[in-house]
Amino acid sequence: MTSSDIVKAAGVLRAGGLVALPTETVYGLGANAEDPAAVARVFQVKGRPPTHPLIIHISGAERLGDWVADVPATARLLAERFWPGPLTLVLRRGHRVPLEATGGLETVAVRVPDHPVALALLSEFGGAVAAPSANRFGSVSPTTADHVRAELGDAVDFVLDGGPCTVGVESTIVDATGEAPSILRPGGVTREDLEAVLGMPVADGSTSRVRVPGQHPSHYAPAAKVVLVEPEKIVVEAELAQDQGHRVGVFLPPTLADAPVKAHAVVALPDSMAAYARGLYGYLRELDQRGCDLIVASLPAERGLGLAIANRLRRAAGPR
Ligand code: TXA
Numbered sequence: 303m304t305s306s307d308i309v310k311a312a313g314v315l316r317a318g319g320l321v322a323l324p325t326e327t328v329y330g331l332g333a334n335a336e337d338p339a340a341v342a343r344v345f346q347v348k349g350r351p352p353t354h355p356l357i358i359h360i361s362g363a364e365r366l367g368d369w370v371a372d373v374p375a376t377a378r379l380l381a382e383r384f385w386p387g388p389l390t391l392v393l394r395r396g397h398r399v400p401l402e403a404t405g406g407l408e409t410v411a412v413r414v415p416d417h418p419v420a421l422a423l424l425s426e427f428g429g430a431v432a433a434p435s436a437n438r439f440g441s442v443s444p445t446t447a448d449h450v451r452a453e454l455g456d457a458v459d460f461v462l463d464g465g466p467c468t469v470g471v472e473s474t475i476v477d478a479t480g481e482a483p484s485i486l487r488p489g490g491v492t493r494e495d496l497e498a499v500l501g502m503p504v505a506d507g508s509t510s511r512v513r514v515p516g517q518h519p520s521h522y523a524p525a526a527k528v529v530l531v532e533p534e535k536i537v538v539e540a541e542l543a544q545d546q547g548h549r550v551g552v553f554l555p556p557t558l559a560d561a562p563v564k565a566h567a568v569v570a571l572p573d574s575m576a577a578y579a580r581g582l583y584g585y586l587r588e589l590d591q592r593g594c595d596l597i598v599a600s601l602p603a604e605r606g607l608g609l610a611i612a613n614r615l616r617r618a619a620g621p622r
């Protein structure tokens with residue numbers, strides 16, 4: 303990774319190409335947000351339905367007004383407090399953002415990623431980069447450049463390697479179109495962090511007026527089937543399935559760290575939720591690679607980053 307890589311990547315974006323870029327959450331598959339043909343290629347490479355809107359990445363909070371029709375006071379406050387960082391704001395679409403990028407919506411999702419490579423690219427490029435996570439539709443998001451290369455290969459024109467992502471789950475998406483923001487997708491910024499800054503409770507998206515396409519029950523899914531059980535049943539359920547002939551992978555919580563478990567592969571989960579979030583997608587990929595056909599896990603407590611982890615695990619376990 304050198305400054306000439308950044309210059310080259312910005313050139314690829316200007317020429318209508320696709321650049322995989324590191325962010326603090328997951329790797330993104332980026333295109334010039336103002337180039338409808340480049341944006342169309344993102345959908346095509348991902349195999350994503352064109353009605354699923356993309357997130358627009360910009361270089362700083364001071365540029366927000368260039369991309370949205372208006373900035374309500376609460377949105378301004380959240381942008382100033384959390385950017386750069388894993389928070390995406392849904393606001394009314396500015397005219398520079400083509401409908402191709404928003405899946406036809408009159409709102410647009412915007413964020414400033416907290417990663418030196420992404421920020422260098424955004425300031426060198428000068429515009430906005432539309433980027434979904436750099437994985438095929440429905441599968442596990444990439445948290446290293448190798449994950450991107452393994453999954454998308456030659457379909458990407460250039461991969462910027464910025465090392466492993468430090469947050470590991472996607473950004474928190476907040477509907478900030480009104481004065482009472484709500485969470486459309488839990489992520490790297492916790493509900494508690496948002497409430498502390500806003501001084502009011504923040505609802506989840508069920509109360510939001512905005513439409514949220516792209517929230518399928520099955521998403522973030524490894525090849526192996528994922529089953530969620532109560533924590534105290536993890537060992538029993540894993541061994542039962544293993545005895546039935548499955549190749550079982552287990553997410554073993556720290557409280558059970560010393561439990562001997564008869565399974566094909568075991569991931570010993572870390573103590574902290576931050577480390578769990580950082581590792582989550584890598585663990586799912588690892589168990590696939592080790593040939594597991596069934597993954598047994600349980601949900602963490604749904605507070606702090608546990609809310610985002612539980613959301614991803616539920617959807618990894620969702621009906622396919
Ligand atoms: O951390 C992240 O947010 C990563 C990195 C690359 O920035 N990006 C990411 O993008 O997770 P993606 O495409 O995998 O998820 C974007 C989600 C969509 O599925 C959709 O639900 C929501 O953002 N979204 C985008 N625009 C929206 C809008 N105008 N209104 C409501 N939801 C929107």
Ligand code: MG
Nearest residue numbers: 434435436443
């Ligand atoms: Mg995604």
